[in-house]
Amino acid sequence: MNGKPLVSIVSAGMSKFQKHEGLLAREIFTLAVQETFTRCPKLEPKRDVKSMFIGHMGEGYEHQGHMGAIIADWTGLLGIPATRCEAACGSSGAALRTGIYAILSGLADVVMVGGVEKMTHRTTAEVTEYLAMASDYPFEQYHGITFPGLFALMATRHMHDYGTKEEHFAMAAVKNHYHASLNPKAHMQKEITLETVMQSRYVAWPLKLYDCSIVTDGASCIILTKPELAAKYTDNPVHIVGSGQASDSIGLYERKSFTSLTSTKTAAKTAYEMAQLSPKDINLAEVHDCFTSAELMAYEDLGFCKPGESGKLLENNQTTLGGCIPVNTSGGLKAKGHPVGATGTAQAYEMYLQLSGQAERRQVKNAKIGLTHNVGGSGATAAIHIYRSAQ
């Protein structure tokens, strides 16, 4: 079978994504780690976990940096090396990649990777400002370009070049809300209609409120080990068989194309080659739909369709549960929620559930190969992982 395992996931956990009133990030993380440890009784955390990498984007939210050591403390693992990974909204995708480095280096047999963000206690203006920090300060933030604004600049050009309509973006929102309604841990639990999306107010034209991912609080956590040690901990592991990460200019304006993310394409190529797989082998994917338009671009950049044809995939329900390649069965960033630092490993959590047959009402039948796609900023970072069921 294609795809030699690089590392194996032997357990995973995730807090519900919601407004966690009164809880700090470190406390929200305990909800994810509790599930992780409970799910894997053969893991003795204090004995086995040798290192941790924690995705966390912003000091602004809680006036708190240095999240690695804090999470080590709140997970009862003080003493082990614990490092915060920061790549904006791609922080825990980068943490996952770093965890793989740690295992492959031979320095650690069992590694915890995860991510956390607490956002909902801040005003919309504050969150807008903190998120914008993932973009270029001197030429973007300084001139009032917001994060939705950057993705809107890409969406405008996609509409111009390919005839994509605002309705296509809206279809991604409707689909992801439907998936979220099947995921008890998603922030949004209700289905929505195309009209709801189309009638919502503009945030950054052509993107509307319902095109934007949900600001929420949440944490996610994954335990990685060497493939040859996986059986020691579980009889139902999920293997990671491909990993790619790439960087691009911080400023959107400096890039050659506004309708495609070069970082995604580069990271995908690396991951596909490593896994000896191609886009047609992928049964399901979690892609970085920080805005609905970003989901469309992801289909194209990951090779699920040709450039400009992402709207057709949505028109034909091909990325809905039951379609040929379900995308964002968790509800995605759009409807599950996007606690930025937690998103990358939350995608890995969904893939772990799906490929180990634990996704319940949203289980993709016969899912063997999955892909996660986590983006930082407007695409200055992309981290892509390919997973294979052990069964």
Added chain:
Amino acid sequence: MSTQEQFFCIEQFYKSITQGKLLAGKCLKCGKIHLPPRPLCDNCYSNQFEWTPIPNKGVLLTYTVIHIAPTQFQNLTPYIIGIIELENGLKIPGTIQGVAQEQLKIGMILQVDFNTCNTATQQQQLPLQPQTWPQWPKYCLKP
């Protein structure tokens, strides 16, 4: 670096804006033109540059209208943002002023304007957090 130890850097770019000039850094070794200027050429790693003026007219590549803004820009909403392509494929983003949203068209010609911009930081200084850094002038894009 050039004479007088002047770095080719973003601060210097904004200083040239103050003087009504759009300047890029041209690598003396490989010829690559950098906008914004940078102290080390990412192509050939030379640190030898000269300033080169860039015509301030360009083609609009894409745009958006910002309705939800960070605190310091809230009193300007809705405002238009665009990216224009100047000569040599150099691009620059900025607020677009003097054009209604309905008149915006990808491909239209806009120019970088240094003098008559309506900007947030000039209008709204937050009393408890006076802006000490950066002291950069704002430019905008106009027909």
